[in-house]
Amino acid sequence: MTVRTRADLDALPSYVPGKTVPGAIKLASNEVSAGPLPSVVRAVAEAATAMNRYPDTGCAELVDRLADRLGVPAGQVATGSGSVTLCQQLIQATCADGDEVLFPWRSFEAYPLLTHVVGAAQVRVPVTAGHALDLDAMAAAITPRTRLVFVCNPNNPTGTAVRSGELEEFVAKVPDDVLVVVDEAYKEFVDDPHVPDGVEFAKTQWARGRENVAVLRTFSKAYGLAGLRVGYAVASEPVVETLRKVYVPFAVNSLAQVAAIASLDAEDELMERCRAIVAERGRVRGALLGLGFDVPESQANFVWLPLGERTLEFNDHCLAHKVVVRAFAGDGARVTIGEPDENDAFLAAAEAWSAQ
Ligand SMILES: *Cc1c(COP(=O)(O)O)cnc(C)c1O
Numbered sequence: 001m002t003v004r005t006r007a008d009l010d011a012l013p014s015y016v017p018g019k020t021v022p023g024a025i026k027l028a029s030n031e032v033s034a035g036p037l038p039s040v041v042r043a044v045a046e047a048a049t050a051m052n053r054y055p056d057t058g059c060a061e062l063v064d065r066l067a068d069r070l071g072v073p074a075g076q077v078a079t080g081s082g083s084v085t086l087c088q089q090l091i092q093a094t095c096a097d098g099d100e101v102l103f104p105w106r107s108f109e110a111y112p113l114l115t116h117v118v119g120a121a122q123v124r125v126p127v128t129a130g131h132a133l134d135l136d137a138m139a140a141a142i143t144p145r146t147r148l149v150f151v152c153n154p155n156n157p158t159g160t161a162v163r164s165g166e167l168e169e170f171v172a173k174v175p176d177d178v179l180v181v182v183d184e185a186y187k188e189f190v191d192d193p194h195v196p197d198g199v200e201f202a203k204t205q206w207a208r209g210r211e212n213v214a215v216l217r218t219f220s221k222a223y224g225l226a227g228l229r230v231g232y233a234v235a236s237e238p239v240v241e242t243l244r245k246v247y248v249p250f251a252v253n254s255l256a257q258v259a260a261i262a263s264l265d266a267e268d269e270l271m272e273r274c275r276a277i278v279a280e281r282g283r284v285r286g287a288l289l290g291l292g293f294d295v296p297e298s299q300a301n302f303v304w305l306p307l308g309e310r311t312l313e314f315n316d317h318c319l320a321h322k323v324v325v326r327a328f329a330g331d332g333a334r335v336t337i338g339e340p341d342e343n344d345a346f347l348a349a350a351e352a353w354s355a356q
Contacts (some may be wrong), residue, residue, distance in 0.1 A: 008116070015113055021324050025342045028326040030156070030186075030302050032224045033338040034273060036259075040225075043262035044255050055254035057247075062257050065264055066232055070199050076234055078243040081251040083185060083218040083231030086243070087150070088114045090214065090233070093242040094147040094179050095120035102141055103150040104133045106157060106331055108183065111150055121145070131158040131296040131304060135166055139173040149174060152183045153198065154190060157326070157334035159298025163194040164201065171205060171213060179239065182215045185231075186300035188222035188274045189281070195299060199234050211236035219256075221301060222274050223263045230256040277301050281337045287347050291354040306332040314353060321349035 018028030059079040067074040080086035091101055091114055101115040105124035115122045123146070125138045133155055142149070151170070154161040162170075167182075174180055182198040198215035205213045214235035220226040230252050233243060263270060285303055288295045295303050307314050308330065315327035323346045326334040335346060 012113065012116055015109060018326050019324050021319065021322075024319070024322040024324050025338065025345050026324045027302075027336040027338050027342065027346055028324045028334075029226070030221055030300070030334075030336045031226050032222065032273065032277070032301070033336075033342055034224070036224050037263070037266050037269060039266050040259050040262045044228075044259050047255055047258040051254065053254070055250055055252060055257060057250050059252050059257055062230075062252075062260050063232075065261055066234075069264065070234060072199070072203070072234060073237070075237045076240055078233045078235070078240045078247070079252050080231050080233065080247070081253075081256075082220060082229040083183070083216040083233070084110050084114075085229075085248075085251060086216055086231055086233045087111065087181070087183070088118065089243050089246045090179065090181055090216075090239075091115055091118045091120055091148060092246040093239070098145065099147045100143060100145040101148045101150070102138060102146055104138065104152065104155060106328060107150065107152045108156045108185075120147070127155070127158060127160075130160070131155075131306060132160040133162055135162065135170040139170055142174060142178065146175075146178050148179045148181060150181050150183055152185075153195070154186045154299040156185065156300065157302065157328065157332070158296055158304045159300045159302060160296055161190060161192060161195045161299035163192070164196040165194075167196055167201060171210070174212065176210050176212050178212060180213050182213065184215055185218050185221055187217060188271065189278055189301045190299045191278050192299055202234065206236055211238060214239055219260050219263060223260070223270055224273075225256065225259050225263060228256040228259050229253070230260045274301075277337050280340060280343055284335075284337060284343050284347065288350060291350055293350065293354070302334050302336045304332055304334055308332070317353050318346070318349045321345070321352065323349050 063074050063077045066077050097119045100121045100123050102123040103111045104127050112122050125141050128134045184198045202213040216233050218231035285295050311327050318325050
């Protein structure tokens with residue numbers, strides 16, 4: 001007899017990670033192309049000698065460092081095995097069967113999957129014609145069953161960012177028992193001064209007695225630790241407490257904890273890299289616009305090419321040029337900004353495409 005599992009999972013598509021193709025340049029997963037910093041590698045190598053021991057399940061040292069840096073009490077910071085697990089925990093902490101999770105679409109691929117697995121209902125609100133979050137439509141889509149709203153800022157994969165005034169207006173329209181989660185996976189690449197720092201924004205909301213704003217950040221992107229899995233949430237204390245209830249013990253491994261702390265020590269160097277990526281983003285977008293592509297302005301470490309029905313064709317064309325991009329069939333392709341020579345290889349492929 002086959003084991004009886006949940007029938008609804010048969011129909012659920014699996015999360016599709018960016019492809020790794022041997023010999024090709026990978027611009028598919030929004031990773032930072034430059035390798036880890038030597039100081040971080042050294043700290044991890046030293047910590048490896050103690051891997052027979054369980055990690056600190058509370059990540060106390062890392063939490064203290066983050067709390068200090070962000071100017072919040074340690075009770076307002078929760079860590080996770082990448083911020084994607086924190087997305088799941090936040091849904092688990094807020095939703096029972098049939099409750100609704102609202103998010104823009106297209107946005108982060110994990111939102112629909114995690115929502116479904118937890119047993120909550122998805123409400124997807126299409127992005128605008130300009131590929132930005134439609135916050136008015138999102139506010140209008142809130143129902144008495146809504147428990148959580150994801151605001152991906154900047155939005156993956158369209159790269160657009162919500163500005164302070166817009167976010168302020170939006171949050172004012174959300175009932176204060178509905179959690180607004182500002183997912184800032186790409187925060188370090190933002191150079192528009194009107195885009196809020198989510199934690200500072202949340203603090204002003206908390207000070208007004210609105211505890212329903214939480215922020216997610218990760219060490220996977222700007223800090224270059226995608227392979228080690230560590231991210232964190234900053235939220236009001238009651239929200240952090242419930243997050244801890246749905247935490248799988250020891251989820252953040254000891255090497256990830258050490259690497260995150262070493263990365264905070266090397267923050268200046270890492271942020272310098274981010275600035276170089278931001279400059280490359282401008283160069284790549286400018287070149288693409290010059291080739292006739294439609295490219296929304298991006299505040300992240302990738303650009304979005306809304307190619308619609310031609311997306312898969314473009315994807316195959318790039319693969320033939322040994323560049324792996326991330327295609328979302330029928331919608332568009334997301335291309336990570338890599339090192340200058342990698343970006344040049346992609347631009348050469350894009351040029352060949354527009355010349356055909
Ligand atoms: C990459 C990403 C994350 C988190 O990644 P982790 O590696 O799990 O920390 C979260 N949100 C968005 C929008 C992302 O693109």
